Amino acid sequence: MSSAGSGAAPGLAATPGTAIVRLKVEQASYAHLATDRSAPTFTLGPVSFEAQGQELVAILGPNASGKSTLLTLLAGLHKPLSGRIEVDGNEVSQLELRARAQRIALVQQESELLFPLRVWEYVLQGRYPYQRRLRFESDEDCLFAGNALAQVGADLLRDRWMDQLSGGEKQRVILARALAQQPSLLLLDEPTQHLDIGGKVELLRRLRRLADGHRYAVMVVTHELDLASEFCDRVVLLHKGRCLRVGTPAEVYERALLEEVFEAPLEVEMRPNGRPRVILQGS
Amino acid sequence: MKRAGWDNAIRITIILALFSSAAQASVDREPARKNNAQSPMTSRDRIVTDDVGRQVKMPAEVSRIVTLAPNLTEIVYALGLADKLAGDTNECDSPPAAKLKPHVGEPQNPSLEAIVALHPDLVLATTSINRVETADALERLGIAVYTSDGEAQTVLGILDSIARMADLMLAKTKGADLVAQMRRRLDELHTRLEDRPMVHVLFVVWLDPLTTIGQNTFIADALRWAGAESVVLSKQNWPQISIEEVVRLQPDYIVFAGTHQESGATELADLRARPVWRDLDAVQMGHVVNLSEEGIRPSPGLVDAIEQLAREVHPEVFTARNQDPIPTALQAREEAMLCVR
Amino acid sequence: MRPLTARRLALICAALGAMLFVAVVISLRMGAYPISIPEIVMTLLNRVIGRRNEIPPDFWNVVYEIRLPRIALGILVGASLSTAGAGFQALLRNPLADPYVLGVSSGAALGAIISLAIAPQTAGMIQFAAFAGAGGTIAAVYFLGRRGGHVDTATLLLAGIVAVSFLSAVIMFLMTTLPGHEFRGMAFWLMGDLASPPPISSHWLYLLLVIGVGSIYTTSADLNLILTGEQEARHLGVNVNRVKIVVYVAASLLTGLAVSVSGAIGYVGLLVPHLMRMMFGSDYRLLIPTSALGGAILIVLADLLARTVVAPTELPVGAMTALVGAPVFIYLMRRRVR
Numbered sequence: 001m002s003s004a005g006s007g008a009a010p011g012l013a014a015t016p017g018t019a020i021v022r023l024k025v026e027q028a029s030y031a032h033l034a035t036d037r038s039a040p041t042f043t044l045g046p047v048s049f050e051a052q053g054q055e056l057v058a059i060l061g062p063n064a065s066g067k068s069t070l071l072t073l074l075a076g077l078h079k080p081l082s083g084r085i086e087v088d089g090n091e092v093s094q095l096e097l098r099a100r101a102q103r104i105a106l107v108q109q110e111s112e113l114l115f116p117l118r119v120w121e122y123v124l125q126g127r128y129p130y131q132r133r134l135r136f137e138s139d140e141d142c143l144f145a146g147n148a149l150a151q152v153g154a155d156l157l158r159d160r161w162m163d164q165l166s167g168g169e170k171q172r173v174i175l176a177r178a179l180a181q182q183p184s185l186l187l188l189d190e191p192t193q194h195l196d197i198g199g200k201v202e203l204l205r206r207l208r209r210l211a212d213g214h215r216y217a218v219m220v221v222t223h224e225l226d227l228a229s230e231f232c233d234r235v236v237l238l239h240k241g242r243c244l245r246v247g248t249p250a251e252v253y254e255r256a257l258l259e260e261v262f263e264a265p266l267e268v269e270m271r272p273n274g275r276p277r278v279i280l281q282g283s
Numbered sequence: 284m285k286r287a288g289w290d291n292a293i294r295i296t297i298i299l300a301l302f303s304s305a306a307q308a309s310v311d312r313e314p315a316r317k318n319n320a321q322s323p324m325t326s327r328d329r330i331v332t333d334d335v336g337r338q339v340k341m342p343a344e345v346s347r348i349v350t351l352a353p354n355l356t357e358i359v360y361a362l363g364l365a366d367k368l369a370g371d372t373n374e375c376d377s378p379p380a381a382k383l384k385p386h387v388g389e390p391q392n393p394s395l396e397a398i399v400a401l402h403p404d405l406v407l408a409t410t411s412i413n414r415v416e417t418a419d420a421l422e423r424l425g426i427a428v429y430t431s432d433g434e435a436q437t438v439l440g441i442l443d444s445i446a447r448m449a450d451l452m453l454a455k456t457k458g459a460d461l462v463a464q465m466r467r468r469l470d471e472l473h474t475r476l477e478d479r480p481m482v483h484v485l486f487v488v489w490l491d492p493l494t495t496i497g498q499n500t501f502i503a504d505a506l507r508w509a510g511a512e513s514v515v516l517s518k519q520n521w522p523q524i525s526i527e528e529v530v531r532l533q534p535d536y537i538v539f540a541g542t543h544q545e546s547g548a549t550e551l552a553d554l555r556a557r558p559v560w561r562d563l564d565a566v567q568m569g570h571v572v573n574l575s576e577e578g579i580r581p582s583p584g585l586v587d588a589i590e591q592l593a594r595e596v597h598p599e600v601f602t603a604r605n606q607d608p609i610p611t612a613l614q615a616r617e618e619a620m621l622c623v624r
Numbered sequence: 625m626r627p628l629t630a631r632r633l634a635l636i637c638a639a640l641g642a643m644l645f646v647a648v649v650i651s652l653r654m655g656a657y658p659i660s661i662p663e664i665v666m667t668l669l670n671r672v673i674g675r676r677n678e679i680p681p682d683f684w685n686v687v688y689e690i691r692l693p694r695i696a697l698g699i700l701v702g703a704s705l706s707t708a709g710a711g712f713q714a715l716l717r718n719p720l721a722d723p724y725v726l727g728v729s730s731g732a733a734l735g736a737i738i739s740l741a742i743a744p745q746t747a748g749m750i751q752f753a754a755f756a757g758a759g760g761t762i763a764a765v766y767f768l769g770r771r772g773g774h775v776d777t778a779t780l781l782l783a784g785i786v787a788v789s790f791l792s793a794v795i796m797f798l799m800t801t802l803p804g805h806e807f808r809g810m811a812f813w814l815m816g817d818l819a820s821p822p823p824i825s826s827h828w829l830y831l832l833l834v835i836g837v838g839s840i841y842t843t844s845a846d847l848n849l850i851l852t853g854e855q856e857a858r859h860l861g862v863n864v865n866r867v868k869i870v871v872y873v874a875a876s877l878l879t880g881l882a883v884s885v886s887g888a889i890g891y892v893g894l895l896v897p898h899l900m901r902m903m904f905g906s907d908y909r910l911l912i913p914t915s916a917l918g919g920a921i922l923i924v925l926a927d928l929l930a931r932t933v934v935a936p937t938e939l940p941v942g943a944m945t946a947l948v949g950a951p952v953f954i955y956l957m958r959r960r961v962r
Contacts, residue, residue: 075859077858097858097861097862097863098861099861100861101859101860101861102861104859105859106859108855108856108859110852110853110856111852111853111854111855111856113851113852114717114718114719114851115719115851115901115906116901116906117852117906120627121627121905121907122852124627125848125849125852125860126860128845128849128860128861128862129860129861131845133842133845134842134845136627136628136629136630136633136909137627137628141627142627181860373936373937386936387936388935388936388937388938389937389938392817392819392937392938392940393936393938394656394931394935394936394937394938395690395819396655396656396657396686396690396691397656397657397935397936399657399682399685399686399690400656400657400658400682402682416819416820417819419820420689420690420819420820420821423689423821424685424689424690425681425685519801523800
């Protein structure tokens with residue numbers, strides 16, 4: 001579990017071929033039929049990229065670029081109109097519900113909890129995909145849940161009530177539940193939305209550590225250029241439903257390209273560690 | 284390793300199932316009559332059909348009666364069978380002695396256990412107050428229950444009903460006498476009022492909301508016997524009307540039932556204070572009549588009430604000129620008791 | 625970390641079962657007719673060992689024809705309503721949901737009033753008509769509550785509210801315009817009344833109870849997840865739409881069953897799940913069985929009070945649950961404001 005806090009290029013399996021491809025997207029496309037006739041349908045794709053174990057990949061783009069649509073495709077909620085999306089070699093939209101949940105974990109903005117629930121109860125729910133009907137949680141399930149809590153540094157929160165947690169604590173617990181699923185692919189949908197800068201950095205560092213220390217792939221949907229650049233191995237750049245470029249931050253952050261996508265005057269500066277920095281132009 | 288969870292779930296289900304079968308076994312519908320230590324059916328037992336079509340197996344002797352409605356209690360007393368009345372409801376207040384009998388609860392929901400504890404030979408019910416579920420339950424317990432039709436539409440129909448009940452309770456002669464006496468009084472009244480014009484009245488069941496009686500009720504018929512006609516013509520039994528309608532109809536008299544005779548003055552005073560009401564002709568002239576609540580039940584007391592009403596709305600007929608004074612209600616009742624004995 | 629185990633579930637259910645047994649015993653003992661515990665035991669035993677003829681007819685009547693049927697009905701109704709309440713609270717994601725919020729009891733009341741108007745003296749008619757009314761409402765609200773082929777919680781709730789108001793208006797209209805009949809029976813029925821035994825054998829009713837509670841129980845793990853969010857549950861592998869349908873149908877049927885045989889008894893379906901949550905936690909795998917047992921205990925005791933507190937007058941059991949339920953509810957609400 002090496003720390004990659006300094007932002008140095010992460011320890012990917014150095015020798016090619018030993019890296020396990022967790023997610024493979026081939027020419028996937030989708031069209032959203034709008035319910036309102038006057039609004040145009042939204043099309044996404046075709047998109048192609050791969051994510052390997054221990055990689056932290058960003059799906060980057062401004063609002064309405066198709067990030068959420070792509071996420072729903074990756075999570076298997078919709079079947080792509082064309083192309084394939086595979087996790088560990090299985091076509092995602094054809095997986096049965098529990099099988100899919102054993103492979104893909106999705107972290108979204110959480111809904112309101114109606115009834116009091118303890119942290120460990122919540123995290124233990126992540127083991128649902130592995131439980132037989134009408135059985136209760138096994139010791140093994142409890143072990144995995146406990147480990148997940150430890151991995152996010154929320155061990156001490158175990159016996160607290162969910163509604164007594166702070167925003168950051170809650171987010172860690174939600175992440176722990178996703179980890180308890182023992183996924184091959186961990187997806188996060190705009191996780192830094194309500195966090196301050198300190199929180200954002202802390203989260204990305206954690207995700208980096210998790211990616212480095214485990215064999216799953218982590219994908220983060222975001223529009224935060226700096227965070228993606230600093231922490232991610234690769235970036236998938238989306239714009240108005242089209243995938244413009246896939247590659248390392250250095251490869252993707254080209255000034256002209258970014259200005260067109262984000263519609264803002266920018267400058268891109270390469271730093272010594274190989275990660276680009278984006279600078280806003282005020283006037 | 285976690286078969287334990289499933290096994291225990293099965294165990295729980297079995298326990299629940301056993302529990303439910305024990306409970307449901309206890310609810311088997313065995314006719315209780317098999318275990319009834321009362322006299323087995325003899326040739327002297329009768330099967331009587333009551334007013335709602337139920338076949339009632341009547342015991343040979345009727346020595347313990349339970350009544351489930353005030354008017355039925357009154358009938359039992361009027362037939363001189365008071366000492367056979369084993370119990371009544373807590374709303375049975377007429378005659379006053381009825382209040383001292385053992386109570387079985389309210390007419391709508393009497394306590395079955397209390398009834399069973401009294402060991403009645405016969406339970407009397409009426410469709411006007413009692414529920415069919417009560418009668419069903421009593422039948423299932425092997426207790427003879429006779430339901431009379433409380434939705435009688437005529438006064439004479441009530442007389443018939445009383446006669447039938449008297450038969451039932453093996454008091455045929457007393458019943459015939461009572462009914463004949465009631466009939467006589469009604470006929471006398473009829474003769475006196477023969478050529479008098481009908482007085483228009485509003486019969487008020489309830490002030491708020493303003494509720495009156497429909498054409499098909501026995502009360503409407505009773506009014507006619509008293510020489511009065513309800514101003515409201517309705518097919519519903521208890522129609523609600525608006526005060527505007529009353530203003531339009533301007534009845535000659537307003538009749539209340541349900542207050543005791545002593546507080547009759549208060550009703551008039553109340554109306555004199557109410558807006559709109561106080562401007563009605565009837566109220567201005569003080570033509571407000573109060574009948575006692577017991578009077579408008581389908582029972583012998585109804586005839587008293589009819590006479591009282593007739594006296595109030597046709598006073599001119601009752602001043603003693605060249606006729607013998609008509610006996611008062613009290614005298615009439617005393618006479619009735621003497622006849623019956 | 626102390627997750628729910630089968631052993632804990634069994635222990636808690638056994639404890640509640642014992643409490644129910646005690647409630648039944650007390651309820652058997654009390655009543656207008658004087659009968660002692662030894663006499664009751666004798667009556668029960670003699671029947672079991674086949675010596676029926678040795679039981680005095682009064683004892684037979686009191687125990688087997690009056691008290692036990694009421695107790696059995698009370699258990700049925702209490703268990704049905706509480707389980708249905710717990711189910712609806714999860715389905716509608718609303719802690720204030722009770723079994724009647726989707727209109728089942730209003731539909732049953734309409735069926736009852738129509739049967740009273742048409743055939744007031746036919747035994748058992750009112751219960752069948754009530755169940756038919758309940759069934760019709762369940763179907764109608766279900767179809768109104770769908771959106772895009774799925775059961776949408778918010779739409780379902782709206783459809784239920786509309787159904788309740790509409791049906792209430794129709795009932796009000798009928799009660800004031802139908803000629804001739806007095807709907808005295810309705811008053812009792814609307815308040816909740818255990819004195820009228822159901823027209824069909826209890827075997828069937830208990831079977832329906834077991835099926836209903838069992839069905840909801842099979843979805844209890846799913847419900848735990850759905851309560852943290854529908855999307856989240858879906859991502860964890862729960863077939864959310866199927867679970868919603870199962871819970872909707874089962875909970876509605878349980879409610880329809882209870883209301884058809886005893887009228888609309890209030891507060892039980894709302895309060896018992898909350899009470900059980902306070903005592904045993906929110907895990908539905910424990911909540912469903914404990915709600916069923918807790919509801920049974922509550923109704924048996926409420927009915928006992930209703931029968932004895934102002935004897936010989938018998939209060940409707942719904943009045944009792946309201947009298948006790950309202951203050952308890954207020955207390956619970958205040959506790960939640962932490």
